Amino acid sequence: MKLAIASGKGGTGKTTLSCAIALAQTEPVCLLDCDVEEPNSHFFIQPEIERTEAVFSLVPKVDETKCTGCGECGRVCQFSAIISLGKKTMVFNELCHSCGACARICPTHAIEEVRKPIGSLEIGRKAGVRFVSGRMDVGVAMSPPVIRATLKHAVETELTLVDCPPGTSCPFVTAVKGCDAVLLVTEPTPFGLHDLVLAIETIRELGLPFAVVVNRANGEQNRISDYCAAENIPLLLQIPEDRRVAEAYSRGQALTTAMPELKTALASIPQQMKDLTEGRKEREAAACL
């Protein structure tokens, strides 16, 4: 099973939870850090990095000896990444989405697609945790290609945890899309609830099963549990607010170390998500009959 750990709002505990679930497992598990703009999982897993792979995107390169300046490439490009001015054709790599339309349309085959480095993958291991972290280069605008490269390291037979980027747009959708289920982590503040609802709207569009974990629960604010109860959304765990956790986090210590009492609950989350997914499949099958 591929389980996404996501949230609309940033800083609610995606990385804390992803790493804690990974470290609490007794079976082998794979953790993919897909928050490629600001990857942080390595602090809490402390894997031994075995190798690094470069990630590339394809960008057009124009052979000026073949280019007639017809402008077909600029007409077909939706992103203004290639423009012909007279006989000269200019490419703006940072706007290119690597769709290949310009190379395909060029009547004189003057465009070749070449690789441009946009990030890297760090691949390693820590005990039973297989670890891959995607890292986008600073100054690159589009993270989805790096996220897709990271996701390729998921193995069907293994439990795979995907630490997702924040927000609700392209990077979030890219990371969550291929997963079987989504675990949303939020905090019981008005911002936390507001952004949770946005993330849920997006996940409902994707048609994926999901459940919620509350981080920094303080027993006084029940807006997330009330919302989940009203919407019939499973709430799997409430991680209590505790300065111990905040201080441990600041030093790069995992939640399983700061609060070992949560280990059993954390270990059981993947199975609960699996049950949720299968329960839903059964209901859908029953509805078809």
Added chain:
Amino acid sequence: MKELIIISGKGGTGKTSITASFAALAECAVLADCDVDAADLHLVLEPTIRRRETFTSGRAAEIREVDCTQCGLCETICRFDAIHDFQVDPLSCEGCGACVEFCPVKAIDFPEQDCGEWYVSATRHGEMVHARMHPGAENSGKLVSLVRQEARKIALKQNSGFLLVDGPPGIGCPVIASVTGADAVLVVSEPTLSGEHDLKRVLQLTNHFKIPAMVCINKWDINPTMTERIETLALSLGAKPVGRIPYDAAVTAAQINARALVEDSDGHAATAVRMTWSTVCSTM
């Protein structure tokens, strides 16, 4: 008019709470919420919407079943794995139009996408431009640019002293769209290993675009040693440390009451935010 962008690299460090307090302290600033994916500033400033506009951007492919000959070329061409069984998955479609262009029977439509809405609103601390993306919509960078541009128009027209922009997390396209051409950025960091790591990357980005940067550390007393380390790192990357805000339960309390911290509190954090604002003003 000075334009200040509040960003953080790492999410959840307190950008929006600090922006709201700055809005209260600035008196008559124009405000923009450029965290269009997960906009929260309106939860504190409770805007009254005066103008509402649709944001259309980009296109998405749609195969007309009646005209499709099921040749499968579109599926082969698509680099985004968006076409299966002669249907386009709108959430995967990148809007590149390659399939539209090369379909031999021209059976693919390419309509503009309605991606969300943007608003100009009145708040108790000045006019605010903000937006809401539809779930899963693309082009948040373009929406960010639009929100900033509209806010700048208002700030220039009103002759405001400040345009305060609540920025998105990360270092990707919405952040680049938020910071390019600004007078300064304030990075809100936290004294954690992740905070340090993410600050370094976001300062590399602001240096790349040659934007003067300042740094403040939120919840600095969670780890004073790390706070020192982050301030040293900031200085080494040319960013000025402008404040330390202590952990204070009043910050969350203010959020729950839909108030900016400095509106109601005279506590430690509120005092530190006031001092940070005055240092930011004198630095700019």
